[in-house]
Amino acid sequence: MRLTELPLRQPAYVDLIDWSALSASEGQRLREFGLCEGASVEALHHGGLWGKGPIACKVGRMTIAMRRNHAAAVTVRTGPDAAP
Amino acid sequence: MSVLPLVALVGNPNAGKSALFNALTGARQKLGNYPGVTVERKAGRLALADGRPVELVDLPGTYSLNAASPDEQVTRDVVMGRQAGERQPDALVIVVDASNLDNHLRFALELIALGLPTIVALNMVDLATRDGLELDAAVLSRELGVPVIATVAVRKRGLDHLREELGGLLGSVAPEAKAPLPERDFDAVRDEARRIARAAIVRETPSRRLTAAVDRVALHPLFGLLLLLGLLFVMFQAVYAWSEAPIAMIEGLAEAAANSVRDALPDGMLRSFLVDGVINGVGSVVVFLPQILILFFFILMLEATGYMVRAAFLMDGLMARVGLSGRAFIPLLSSFACAIPGIMATRTIADPKDRLTTILIAPLMTCSARLPVYAVIIGAFIPARDVLPGVGLQGFVLFCLYISGIIGAMLVALILRMTVTKGASGGFLMEMPKYQWPRPQDIVLGLWQRAVIFLKRAGTIIFTSTVILWLLLSYPKPPEGSAVSQVDYSIAGRIAGGLNVILEPIGFNRDISLALIPAMAAREVAVSALATVYSIDAGDDEALLERSLGDRLKDQWPLPTALAFLAWFIFAPQCISTIAVTRRETNGWKWPLFMVGYLFVLAYVAAGLTYWTATAAGL
Numbered sequence: 001m002r003l004t005e006l007p008l009r010q011p012a013y014v015d016l017i018d019w020s021a022l023s024a025s026e027g028q029r030l031r032e033f034g035l036c037e038g039a040s041v042e043a044l045h046h047g048g049l050w051g052k053g054p055i056a057c058k059v060g061r062m063t064i065a066m067r068r069n070h071a072a073a074v075t076v077r078t079g080p081d082a083a084p
Numbered sequence: 085m086s087v088l089p090l091v092a093l094v095g096n097p098n099a100g101k102s103a104l105f106n107a108l109t110g111a112r113q114k115l116g117n118y119p120g121v122t123v124e125r126k127a128g129r130l131a132l133a134d135g136r137p138v139e140l141v142d143l144p145g146t147y148s149l150n151a152a153s154p155d156e157q158v159t160r161d162v163v164m165g166r167q168a169g170e171r172q173p174d175a176l177v178i179v180v181d182a183s184n185l186d187n188h189l190r191f192a193l194e195l196i197a198l199g200l201p202t203i204v205a206l207n208m209v210d211l212a213t214r215d216g217l218e219l220d221a222a223v224l225s226r227e228l229g230v231p232v233i234a235t236v237a238v239r240k241r242g243l244d245h246l247r248e249e250l251g252g253l254l255g256s257v258a259p260e261a262k263a264p265l266p267e268r269d270f271d272a273v274r275d276e277a278r279r280i281a282r283a284a285i286v287r288e289t290p291s292r293r294l295t296a297a298v299d300r301v302a303l304h305p306l307f308g309l310l311l312l313l314g315l316l317f318v319m320f321q322a323v324y325a326w327s328e329a330p331i332a333m334i335e336g337l338a339e340a341a342a343n344s345v346r347d348a349l350p351d352g353m354l355r356s357f358l359v360d361g362v363i364n365g366v367g368s369v370v371v372f373l374p375q376i377l378i379l380f381f382f383i384l385m386l387e388a389t390g391y392m393v394r395a396a397f398l399m400d401g402l403m404a405r406v407g408l409s410g411r412a413f414i415p416l417l418s419s420f421a422c423a424i425p426g427i428m429a430t431r432t433i434a435d436p437k438d439r440l441t442t443i444l445i446a447p448l449m450t451c452s453a454r455l456p457v458y459a460v461i462i463g464a465f466i467p468a469r470d471v472l473p474g475v476g477l478q479g480f481v482l483f484c485l486y487i488s489g490i491i492g493a494m495l496v497a498l499i500l501r502m503t504v505t506k507g508a509s510g511g512f513l514m515e516m517p518k519y520q521w522p523r524p525q526d527i528v529l530g531l532w533q534r535a536v537i538f539l540k541r542a543g544t545i546i547f548t549s550t551v552i553l554w555l556l557l558s559y560p561k562p563p564e565g566s567a568v569s570q571v572d573y574s575i576a577g578r579i580a581g582g583l584n585v586i587l588e589p590i591g592f593n594r595d596i597s598l599a600l601i602p603a604m605a606a607r608e609v610a611v612s613a614l615a616t617v618y619s620i621d622a623g624d625d626e627a628l629l630e631r632s633l634g635d636r637l638k639d640q641w642p643l644p645t646a647l648a649f650l651a652w653f654i655f656a657p658q659c660i661s662t663i664a665v666t667r668r669e670t671n672g673w674k675w676p677l678f679m680v681g682y683l684f685v686l687a688y689v690a691a692g693l694t695y696w697t698a699t700a701a702g703l
């Protein structure tokens with residue numbers, strides 16, 4: 001499932017990132033935030049009263065905020081054997 | 085004289101570089117619990133354990149040497165020795181956040197590979213402990229191949245050790261840089277960073293995380309937004325509610341000073357200069373010091389706790405609608421203090437058009453220099469009563485004026501993004517710091533610094549502009565027995581009379597025209613200018629002299645004029661320093677001129693609409 005669909009506070013792992021959906025600099029920044037295939041993620045908060053707001057999620061030990069269109073480029077997997 | 089060894093502080097944003105810089109050099113660089121506080125290179129001097137001086141530079145934080153925004157480019161250029169007119173640092177102190185090692189070590193490895201003599205400051209170990217994390221600096225040092233020193237910059241812990249280690253590193257001869265390691269694949273470095281971080285963890289006990297709990301409310305789509313609005317609302321209520329007593333005290337002092345000068349000096353130019361220009365003129369601005377400090381108290385608290393990024397998160401939806409990055413909300417919020425640091429802070433925005441738009445709308449955020457102008461008019465025309473229990477009408481009107489500025493800024497951004505700064509909307513990718521309790525001494529120091537800056541302004545630019553205005557208002561003298569008043573006969577009065585032709589349609593009178601020009605120097609001067617005009621106008625009339633500036637305004641201005649004046653100041657063309665910073669940050673005159681032009685038109689239209697509507701409504 002996509003990171004945008006991941007229920008809040010449910011631990012998951014990044015399965016795949018569609019780098020082509022991100023601009024070069026956005027992709028670079030997400031990598032620098034530690035987002036990569038196999039990283040642990042947890043969606044913490046969905047923002048936005050005006051339509052679709054940003055998402056706050058935990059990547060490793062860091063909490064980052066990103067817009068939905070970026071989060072939609074991240075596919076995650078959950079469950080007992082999700083860990084890489 | 086030989087050149088001092090040059091040492092640079094580098095690391096991820098919000099790792100505590102500036103806190104360490106301040107602790108080591110005694111400087112007072114701005115700190116804040118959000119990424120992107122420092123946006124330019126700052127140098128200071130540090131004494132090593134043996135007394136040798138070293139030049140230390142504090143740099144903007146960045147996630148890698150692959151810079152995305154103008155502030156990050158500064159760091160890259162300094163570290164790589166590419167900054168024009170500057171040598172490469174002799175050594176690096178890499179500051180890493182102990183509670184977020186995996187991530188910070190990746191950049192640390194990238195920096196270590198440059199081959200410069202390096203020390204790692206393992207900072208914020210107190211926060212790591214709070215999170216139940218215990219780390220072994222010796223393991224880290226072995227794995228990284230450089231000295232690692234545990235520090236708590238804000239409590240000055242580990243500093244002696246750091247100085248000692250730095251002394252050893254710089255040695256008696258200039259240290260040699262090793263050849264840089266070949267560039268490695270990003271993912272490989274990241275994996276190694278993770279491995280080292282895991283190896284350095286001695287113990288990890290799960291602990292209750294304060295931040296997640298607070299964020300459940302603070303980031304909630306509805307409650308979070310209500311909380312943000314509530315905070316701003318309380319802020320403006322406090323500006324009135326808490327300032328009454330100190331303001332009365334300053335006013336009392338000014339009045340006593342004016343009276344004693346009047347008693348001590350014979351009537352003449354010197355007495356007029358001191359009473360009309362200095363005490364009544366400049367004093368009328370200094371009176372607002374308490375209100376300005378209350379405003380700054382709230383801004384400092386927002387910056388120190390980590391709430392700024394939450395505010396940006398909450399506002400991102402709206403910012404996206406008008407084509408801006410959510411990140412832009414942080415410079416805009418800082419512009420409540422002053423547009424100049426706000427405009428500087430836009431250096432953290434990567435997209436050039438995004439950044440330009442943010443610069444252009446920053447002056448729409450009501451800066452603290454406008455607070456005296458609002459406060460004088462509100463004090464004179466808005467009754468000090470409660471609209472609801474505990475909610476004062478004056479504070480509410482002030483809140484509305486600030487909100488009008490924000491709404492105006494959003495509308496302007498929307499239009500700019502569809503026209504002159506057309507382009508794809510910027511994104512919003514930001515790290516969210518953990519909450520921290522602000523340390524009282526930091527807040528007190530911050531307020532003290534602001535008070536000093538404000539009083540310096542009052543003593544220099546506000547004083548000078550007021551004195552020039554006083555001179556222009558005092559000469560030439562009308563002939564004896566002339567029916568024309570001193571003010572109308574003076575040079576300034578005649579200029580204002582000319583200007584008034586343009587401003588009369590929007591309800592402005594001669595006095596406002598007089599105040600607007602010197603207000604370009606500093607906006608508070610609008611207040612001191614009015615005070616000087618009325619003080620000169622009053623001459624020796626005891627009854628008039630007794631009346632405060634607010635009372636005089638109330639006597640002489642119809643309400644629509646006062647409202648139009650407020651509306652003007654929501655948009656009013658910015659001060660000269662803002663224009664100068666905009667020129668520097670946009671590399672030319674095109675954008676500052678555009679900014680002045682559009683703000684002038686907006687101010688005129690807004691004041692006009694307010695005046696005509698208010699008049700039609702029979703106010």
Ligand SMILES: Nc1nc2c(ncn2[C@@H]2O[C@H](COP(=O)(O)OP(=O)(O)OP(=O)(O)O)[C@@H](O)[C@H]2O)c(=O)[nH]1
Pocket residue numbers: 096097098099100101102103104114115116117118119120121122123143144145146207208209210211235236237238239388520
């Ligand atoms: N608890 C704790 N807080 C710290 C420590 N060092 C810094 N801080 C706080 O962390 C926040 C960030 O510190 P700064 O020194 O502004 O960080 P910086 O690395 O200069 O950040 P940028 O300029 O944005 O790159 C501030 O609120 C500091 O008060 C520390 O050792 N322990």
Ligand SMILES: [Mg+2]
Pocket residue numbers: 101102103114121122143144145
């Ligand atoms: Mg800093």
